Amino acid sequence: MKTDIIIIGGGVIGSAIAHQLARYNLDIVLVEKESDICMGSSKANSSMVHDGYNVDSQKLKGKLVLKANPYFEKLCKDLYIPYVKNIGSIVIGFEDDDMKVMKEQMANGQKNGVKGLRIVGKEELHQMEPNINPEAMFGLYNPNTGTINPFELTRALAENAVLNGVKVLLNTEVQGVLVKNQKVEAVRTNKGVIGAKVVINAAGLFADKVAAMVENIDFEIKPRKGQYFLYDKKWGDYVKHTIYSSPTKISKGMIIVPTTEGNILAGSNAQLLDDKEDVSTTYEGLEEIYGKIISRIFPKLPRMGDVITTFTGLRAAATGEDFIIGYAKTVKGFINVAGIQSPGLSSCPAIAMMVEDLVRDLHYDLNFTEKGNYRIDRPKPIVLRDLSYEERDELIKKNPDYGTIICRCETVSRGEIIDAIHRPIPATNIDAVKRRTRAGMGRCQGGFCGPRVLDILKHEMNISPLEVTKKGKGSYVLAFNNKDLSLQEARRDHEKIVL
């Protein structure tokens, strides 16, 4: 296989680059080692769209987040991405010392050209957030902070790219980059060699590993682990803005966010790791988040019970704590897009534009004329719970599968699940269906719908139930057919737990 450009990594950055370049007459392949796009940092983060009021505008990440913000509204409209532009954020202050930090932040925001920032006093704060801890004294309000569904953002970008001709290869892991005469020639993957003029490294947590395939590098990506609580939708109305704990404590502060889907998301702490795949939650980590932010700011949110799930996200922090976007030092045609930690999601349109400039400035023989049949949108995903009763009834008449509810907690129909399996980026396992449709994302966490989703996947993909996985390779759900006698014959000790 030969192509013009290979993008390594199907996270929000790789997908944004694919989306950006897909408008031109270029041949593009995106490779992703996991079974789905958006499997790393892009899917597990605070889901906020920052306007950049608290960034250092001298840093690359500061410049890009400030540039990117105005693009979100149109992007989300064109691509049908759930986005709440002006939910607004409040930094909560409990002590006089917090005021000093807030004033500094406000001055920084004004310097960055952010409008509408102001300090709110106790009374107004409690009007804006009636359920907040009565001890909260004041807050820094920013009307421009938004929230987005990060998975939908990534999926929409990638689906649009596919519809405009980009090939997305899932389960495809890069093992090496072939270089000749100091120029990129091809990428070697577990599925074969793909020739390319340009290789864009958007490998997220693994961007250092991939960068090191072409030259010696002077940076390292250290995963910074953050854990989150996700609350039942019944608390959805309880928090009105995105809430920051005071930034004096830890970095930018922890956050409590009403998500675009109506849940409450709360997190996260920061712990540096060596293991790039350690997305485990820990008792200590969850206790810290609950103790330091959740119970401090909204004391009535419970420690467990109405918690839908807890999860860990890994931020891809690079040495130097800034984005690293630029050419490899010694090899032509290789572009690193590394160290994209917060505010990476909020910067993705500007990062993609910057990468386009870098590709153009190679002055290679690439066809940057716009495609005649370029489409700016994607087929709008049908989400029944967002439609009126009449609209739903109409749809069911056309396709009765929309009338069979599979996930009772989130009221997801069979039709929506089948759609997800046949979209431009297909859902091929139970979690992939969940991320697209919310089937299994409700309070029963797939207890009821899991077997039904498994059955639909089996049927639509024409595979055995034993081949259906939770989240790709190795994560099978069922082990044996009941009548498979090899289980009875298998040499097993019948060892019990002995204490």
Place this chain on the structure above:
Amino acid sequence: MKRLYYDIVVIGGGPAGLSAALEAKKNGVEKILICERGSSLGGILEQCIHNGFGLQYFKEELTGPEYADRFIKKVKATDIDVKLNTMVIDVLDNRKIIAVNHLDGLFEIDTKAVILAMGCRERTREALTIPGERPSGVMTAGTAQRYVNVEGYLPGKEIVILGSGDIGLIMARRLTLEGANVKGVLEIMPYSTGLVRNKVQCLDDYNIPLYLNHTVIDIHGRERLEGITIAEVDKQLKAIPGSEKRIKCDTLLLSVGLIPENELSKKINVQLDPVTKGPIVDEKRRTSVPWIFASGNVLHVHDIVDNVTVESEIAGKAAAEYINSQLNARKKRISVTHGDNIGYVVPQFIDFDDAAEKSVRLYMRVKHPDRDVSIVVKDNGGKVIANFSKEAVTPGSMLALPVPANLLRSDLDNINISIMK
């Protein structure tokens, strides 16, 4: 949109919905509809292929599907309408129900009364916030039961069960019979939370160990479950440092409690009891919304289905009496409260005078096990008006107390139930 009319709509076609509908029919209601979200009637009984059902109600031992079938046959012999694969998505103030299925589309039903019989769901790993990795192979016992008994597949071969709830105990035996190795059952409490008979017949008979005061504190495996870390807990249910032990397994089943499924009830502002997590009801199983009744596991989690049936007959009959204006209110409402070692009592109120009923049946659970006790009913003056002695009480078994109607004097406004040594 299609628009239908029924006198009574029963939401849920499991054992509660079936008996409630039948009893309403028996009491003269003409147009009754059962909405069932599954593809067959019977509810969760359809996957409960073990025996032990019906010992009280039918005085014989049946499997779950057999027990359900007795009621399904009776429903089919009547003119009760049934809509399968039908999900009720809203209940509105003006006695209108919004439901959806693949044949009728999204449709409205006007009605006079509703009986809630949606049952319950299982508590999840996530709700307990058990930390660790998130591999496949961790599921609730009921989900595993469906895979094994309905789909015909085993979830794994080296199995640990967290929680001694009845479904977990039943699945320990079931998976053993299918050839898997059930390595043990862990229970965080100092006592088994399931029925005694299930502990004996499902664990002891198969040499499966039950460890009390133990829980899972970590989950290992990035793709498929590879193991768990267990620990002993102290009196506050906190893991005791140093007691951790890593256990190899490919499947972890959770049987850590059931939660009445009241999402619909909340939409129509039916008042819920924070302990049962079900609607607050009177002895007719009428909720705080006068035209809405509730019975079965949506009301409170029952131990055996026989009790669900009896309770649902009360609700079905009462809904019929309600639409026929035959309910006869007491002079004073009696509130039913509870004291020592009683976790909850259902119903929470007694509202009616019913000459046909010799007693009012109260269901309750104790908070912790005890032996040789009296269940004492006191009036508002603190005077004992009834006393029932019990050899043993345990949270796993519901207690049913028939309080003689003649003791419920018209001047009473409260009775209190407690356990006395």
